[in-house]
Amino acid sequence: xxxxxxxxxxxxxxxxxxxxxxxxxxxxxxxxxxxxxxxxxxxxxxxxxxxxxxxxxxxxxxxxxxxxxxxxxxxxxxxxxxxxxxxxxxxxxxxxxxxxxxxxxxxxxxxxxxxxxxxxxxxxxxxxxxxxxxxxxxxxxxxxxxxxxxxxxxxxxxxxxxxxxxxxxxxxxxxxxxxxxxxxxxxxxxxxxxxxxxxxxxxxxxxxxxxxxxxxxxxxxxxxxxxxxxxxxxxxxxxxxxxxxxxxxxxxxxxxxxxxxxxxxxxxxxxxxxxxxxxxxxxxxxxxxxxxxxxxxxxxxxxxxxxxxxxxxxxxxxxxxxxxxxxxxxxxxxxxxxxxxxxxxxxxxxxxxxxxxxxxxxxxxxxxxxxxxxxxxxxxxxxxxxxxxxxxxxxxxxxxxxxxxxxxxxxxxxxxxxxxxxxxxxxxxxxxxxxxxxxxxxxxxxxxxxxxxxxxxxxxxxxxx
Amino acid sequence: xxxxxxxxxxxxxxxxxxxxxxxxxxxxxxxxxxxxxxxxxxxxxxxxxxxxxxxxxxxxxxxxxxxxxxxxxxxxxxxxxxxxxxxxxxxxxxxxxxxxxxxxxxxxxxxxxxxxxxxxxxxxxxxxxxxxxxxxxxxxxxxxxxxxxxxxxxxxxxxxxxxxxxxxxxxxxxxxxxxxxxxxxxxxxxxxxxxxxxxxxxx
Numbered sequence: 026x027x028x029x030x031x032x033x034x035x036x037x038x039x040x041x042x043x044x045x046x047x048x049x050x051x052x053x054x055x056x057x058x059x060x061x062x063x064x065x066x067x068x069x070x071x072x073x074x075x076x077x078x079x080x081x082x083x084x085x086x087x088x089x090x091x092x093x094x095x096x097x098x099x100x101x102x103x104x105x106x107x108x109x110x111x112x113x114x115x116x117x118x119x120x121x122x123x124x125x126x127x128x129x130x131x132x133x134x135x136x137x138x139x140x141x142x143x144x145x146x147x148x149x150x151x152x153x154x155x156x157x158x159x160x161x162x163x164x165x166x167x168x169x170x171x172x173x174x175x176x177x178x179x180x181x182x183x184x185x186x187x188x189x190x191x192x193x194x195x196x197x198x199x200x201x202x203x204x205x206x207x208x209x210x211x212x213x214x215x216x217x218x219x220x221x222x223x224x225x226x227x228x229x230x231x232x233x234x235x236x237x238x239x240x241x242x243x244x245x246x247x248x249x250x251x252x253x254x255x256x257x258x259x260x261x262x263x264x265x266x267x268x269x270x271x272x273x274x275x276x277x278x279x280x281x282x283x284x285x286x287x288x289x290x291x292x293x294x295x296x297x298x299x300x301x302x303x304x305x306x307x308x309x310x311x312x313x314x315x316x317x318x319x320x321x322x323x324x325x326x327x328x329x330x331x332x333x334x335x336x337x338x339x340x341x342x343x344x345x346x347x348x349x350x351x352x353x354x355x356x357x358x359x360x361x362x363x364x365x366x367x368x369x370x371x372x373x374x375x376x377x378x379x380x381x382x383x384x385x386x387x388x389x390x391x392x393x394x395x396x397x398x399x400x401x402x403x404x405x406x407x408x409x410x411x412x413x414x415x416x417x418x419x420x421x422x423x424x425x426x427x428x429x430x431x432x433x434x435x436x437x438x439x440x441x442x443x444x445x446x447x448x449x450x451x452x453x454x455x456x457x458x459x460x461x462x463x464x465x466x467x468x469x470x471x472x473x474x475x476x477x478x479x480x481x482x483x484x485x486x487x488x489x490x
Numbered sequence: 491x492x493x494x495x496x497x498x499x500x501x502x503x504x505x506x507x508x509x510x511x512x513x514x515x516x517x518x519x520x521x522x523x524x525x526x527x528x529x530x531x532x533x534x535x536x537x538x539x540x541x542x543x544x545x546x547x548x549x550x551x552x553x554x555x556x557x558x559x560x561x562x563x564x565x566x567x568x569x570x571x572x573x574x575x576x577x578x579x580x581x582x583x584x585x586x587x588x589x590x591x592x593x594x595x596x597x598x599x600x601x602x603x604x605x606x607x608x609x610x611x612x613x614x615x616x617x618x619x620x621x622x623x624x625x626x627x628x629x630x631x632x633x634x635x636x637x638x639x640x641x642x643x644x645x646x647x648x649x650x651x652x653x654x655x656x657x658x659x660x661x662x663x664x665x666x667x668x669x670x671x672x673x674x675x676x677x678x679x680x681x682x683x684x685x686x687x688x689x690x691x692x693x
Contacts, residue, residue: 049676063524072667171574218508457513
């Protein structure tokens with residue numbers, strides 16, 4: 026039978042189909058952070074259960090860590106307790122933790138690829154919906170709840186229902202300054218935030234193979250924003266050369282063995298998908314969200330829609346609510362929307378290529394009056410690399426703040442947040458009401474678009490600069 | 491886990507689609523290391539005014555919906571993050587049943603781990619249910635998981651689908667981990683084979 030990549034990974038990880046439970050799937054790698062794990066460790070302790078395979082776990086602290094004054098104790102006592110609990114849990118269970126002071130620290134989905142901890146064909150989980158990121162390597166990677174975190178720690182398996190297969194085929198050439206982020210937003214705009222529910226998305230086509238590994242990570246990261254729990258890109262030479270030589274990547278004879286397996290993973294010709302979506306890369310403009318859901322998005326050359334521009338009654342209402350919350354008037358040009366705060370960072374766009382392109386746009390400019398701009402590298406390694414290349418100087422000279430790594434304003438748990446009515450251009454992944462601070466207004470964009478908005482004080486068509 | 495019993499309760503109506511987990515439990519409440527105590531923060535940003543008083547405009551603050559154990563909500567409920575704090579808050583507030591036309595996958599899974607039944611209605615069923623709740627606020631609904639039926643105050647209702655395994659676990663209050671651990675021998679066997687097939691993962 027012809028199989029999709031998802032079906033190959035599923036079949037090779039099926040432990041058993043036992044009566045009274047969903048099929049049991051084996052888990053190769055378990056990623057952890059401080060927010061969704063403490064209750065799982067507590068559950069294990071109460072039930073007197075042990076972590077079955079400590080080596081399968083890599084943990085970091087990212088969600089509530091400060092991005093400045095890292096040498097001082099964390100001011101928020103509850104955040105401090107959460108971080109300390111994480112350290113204690115990892116210590117007690119013998120887990121590999123990159124704590125706040127560790128030179129390997131950073132956002133979990135940035136750190137894991139840096140160390141080659143995920144390989145093609147693996148099943149990877151984390152108590153975090155953006156686990157989908159690791160699908161860039163051709164691994165089945167998905168977010169789970171805390172009860173499931175506990176389940177995986179105790180049994181190295183998860184009862185799972187098999188998903189449907191969705192193929193998103195994107196061919197053609199992206200225009201200059203249109204990026205993986207714009208592809209991800211354009212997909213969400215096209216199929217909606219529930220469009221991928223119940224599916225695993227496989228991204229394919231010439232526009233996808235042309236993306237760098239970091240671009241593929243950005244794309245897969247936002248599979249969840251289109252409702253899919255996981256996104257996948259077939260491994261290829263770019264994948265192998267990215268992995269080669271990293272800490273947890275096999276070497277020598279093991280490398281050859283692993284490589285042969287990885288090469289068997291791409292979907293078979295003639296494999297069947299339940300749903301197929303196609304996009305033309307050439308038509309994807311730099312995107313800007315205008316509403317409070319990632320599906321409320323449009324190209325930079327467009328205008329903000331009005332409720333009556335939608336046929337569907339629910340979408341009309343959602344549009345009206347969003348315009349009200351966002352303080353925007355229908356049919357305003359996207360380029361006329363002013364911004365107050367710029368955030369470049371997060372597991373979506375906190376990698377070195379993101380800072381390179383943003384620095385290229387920023388070089389020799391100054392941020393607009395009354396604009397605050399913060400650059401938050403995804404990890405200490407990204408930070409160091411950027412500093413070695415002199416990128417930090419470009420941002421600082423332009424008036425940006427250059428911070429320590431963490432999730433920061435993506436979900437605003439660590440004190441970095443918008444105030445009521447403040448409007449951001451953000452390279453993160455969600456523009457929900459209050460996501461970046463109560464009453465805050467978020468516009469999701471690519472790093473290049475964010476950098477251009479910082480200089481102009483409003484959104485600009487980066488292609489025309 | 492607590493067993494899911496047959497419930498008779500009023501239903502609260504939340505006629506919004508794409509209700510996300512950042513609304514269900516905003517991030518400032520995610521720093522706790524316990525599973526309990528999230529109910530008072532459920533829908534915090536919508537539910538309370540800036541001075542901490544109840545926002546009278548918010549659906550769940552309607553006196554007629556007080557004490558509701560059933561939440562009727564629009565399409566794609568629970569989208570966004572994986573935070574299980576969302577179902578913890580929903581359960582802690584007092585809801586044991588949600589009815590919507592669809593749910594985000596992770597949220598849907600998380601409900602079953604917390605004695606919450608997420609009923610999937612067709613769009614038509616949901617629309618008619620919403621009209622009935624709106625017309626008869628405070629009417630009692632009966633959710634019978636055993637027979638997979640929902641009965642409205644007017645005596646209407648429908649039969650809903652639920653995965654038989656999940657249904658059984660909810661009815662018996664079974665803990666998934668305990669169930670899986672009964673098959674540790676199968677996991678051991680699989681792992682042995684896994685080590686042979688993918689030795690580089692175990693080096």
